[in-house]
Amino acid sequence: MTPVEALVVVDLQTAFVSGGEAVPDHERVVDRARLLLARARATGAVVVQVQNDGPAGAADEPGTPGWELYLPPDVAGGEHVVRKTDDNGFEDTDLEDLLRGSGVRSLAVCGVLSEMCVMATARGALERGFRVVLPHDAHATYDIPAAPGISDVVPAAQASRVAEWALGDEVEIVARAHEVRFAAPAAGVGQTAV
Template structure:
């Protein structure tokens, strides 16, 4: 699908844009691009009155995204309110044991876009779960990223991060709308109830 064919979405899911993954020496290789595209998506979603949900992963003790550590913190500022929420999670799938499903349903969201990290893990799992729930899902190619897959003796050489991200998109099947540029994703306000962020 080309950028020009997009119709508006009612929500933006920002997946795990946490400091451990997008800043410092352990950042994904395309962190600067993902941050730039996410800032743009956030600004336009907020301006349109779309629902914004920041997913924040609670890592296991000793991991870079362990709750309370610097790496766990969301890297981009949140604007809490009726249309912007933070949802903490412990699984790749942002819907698993979280209030995400209820937030989308209460707001009347049926169409959403997903951005963030990591492409083949939490981004893909959350996008797939949204598809499974009947949502229209738009995935901008330039707004998600991951790491290189290390070489595995007897299996493969290193798989470059860009190839891993593209494979993650492809594996979602033909229901997801993969588009080249986040800048082309239009937003609109959902029609359902709004709730103040807790």
């Protein structure tokens, strides 16, 4: 696989990946995000964590324990945190400018929730002309509740797969996070892909 130059970790916040309200399979998503972070960091790829600012009273309300990023970013090492209020991490943020200013043309996306912020951010990247890689085992969501007269409960794993499919054939879906390779953007030439 051709390496990507950035990793965008979407909403990997304490409220969604720890405790009783965590998404199903949260341990897997956290583990895969750690793997992707380590590999991106080792190559000098751009690392961005997108952090949702939920409304007052929400589990991800700014300043609450649930709002905190679960895996601390290495800001001193040049990593970035982009705060958002929309599902799409590019909407009303400086994410696009940050990536373009760093020479990024391709990126991997991971995090939560598959059918909401992960999908919207991946689609936002595609619409802006970025190449997007989405590792199947590095994003997750909740079960979709039953809707009387419409459907039974849709298990989280199925909802995540449908979210991938809904992105169309422009996104590159890989089965496992360990298949994603990283390289520094052109400005950081000289580092090897991992």
